[in-house]
Amino acid sequence: MRTDTHTVGDGAAPLPIREQDLQAEERAEDQLIMHLERDQFVAETARPVPRAALSGSAVAGLWALRVFVVLVSAMVIYTFVVNLR
């Protein structure tokens, strides 16, 4: 980044080059950032979404499926080990 503070132009009270550069950079950054949706920013996605209230039957169904899948996985792994021998 440039650090000189020479002035440009003949108008009244021209901005120092450094300040112009900073403003140009900010404008470019603003233009770039406006292409992101607000809830796309990392700061926003870092906020957790609220917990859903699952019904008792939904929780029971998920647990039943979970237990079933673990049991079948254990069977597959057992069969795999037995077949190795």
Add this chain to the structure above:
Amino acid sequence: MTPPELATAGVGQPLLSDEDHARSRDRARVHHARVNRRRWRLLWLLVGPGLLAMLGENDGPSMIAYASDGAQYGLGFFVPFIPILFAMAFVCQEMCMRIGAVTHRGYGELVLQRYGTVWGWFGAADLTLTNLVTLVAEFVAIRVGLAYFHLGAGVAVALGLALVLFTLSGGRYWRWERIVLGLALFNLLFLLAAILVKPDVGTLAGSLSFTPFPGGGFNTLLLLLASTIGATVTPWMIFFQQSASADKGMTPADVPHGRYDTALGAVIAAICGIGALIAGAALLSHGGSGIEGFAGAGFPQGLKRVAGSAAGAVFALGLIEAGAVAILTISASTAYAAGECIGASHSFNASPRNAGIFYAANVGVALLAAIVILIPGAPLLSIALNANVLATVLLPVSLVLMVMLANDRGLMGQWVNRRSTNIVGIAVIAFVGVCGAAYGIDSFLQAVHVVGS
């Protein structure tokens, strides 16, 4: 319109990270292409996660499974069955893409935050287990391909790890995605292998009637179904496509292009899968046997004897490509899941300093799998055979939670599943669940000698 659960409470400009800057540059290009009505440019910018999920799933064990199906049973049944499976995969992956584009969050973090840590960590544990087993199988596939060129396991490990490190080196999602996409296009080598074996067009056309149905016992049929389903729809694809869609910066406006991307991936993957099947079927009338008969460089060598050295070399190169691309995508899905569940930064757009867990998990899981294939006497072929089956067995829980997320109006707003999508999605879950469970239970009963084989 932002769904209610994602609406921000604050009014100030959030602090911007390097990840935001990188993503906004990609989004600016999408915006300009859209405003200037450059349709092909827009499609080029927005394709990626869908193609990578589908072609990544055409991995080493999957292509060996397709070729093995062809070598054992010929073309009948499988030629029409593979497109049906990829149509099922499309239904699942379209949901992942849509959830990622609307919520800008990965599957792991949404399940963890929305349904609780227990379900989030269960999902992550399933993913880590199946990914580790599958990654070992990918290194096996590379090793099988390299063995055709008289290269050993050390080269397979070096190649796989070098690719992971190389693709991670840029610090940009866009760069990672384009490199892996470039590699993934070489999946078409399996189509070339199919052409080189000069299949009989009449037999190919006749196989579209689902006949002849594979012979063999009930358990063999279940194994075929479970491993072929596992070759098409897996837990890592769900994690990967949703997280990659969010990391790419997709928004609800991009959902139509996300569908094109996923559909294109499904079509190309089905064509390449059928290519591997046709190449394998060339061995059917030459004493073709199952994958067990093609250990080492057996498959490419078998093709060389039947269809010439070009077919063998192309198939061997295809296996190397399939394994390499899958190592990259599966490692990425593990890294996304690790970052999301721990709550750490998880993006290819973040620097290694800011996303240490993401990068460490990406390299670490590939390294762990690489170490396994260097263990002398490790049952690599058995691991490769069972990787798809284990993925199929564990898949239903991931699919159920995915359908729940896609129906969550608080998260998805107007982008919730349609009724028809739910009907097809539930049918897919039931089919996958029944096939996986039936094989697992029947095999177990045989192993403990309750039923005869």
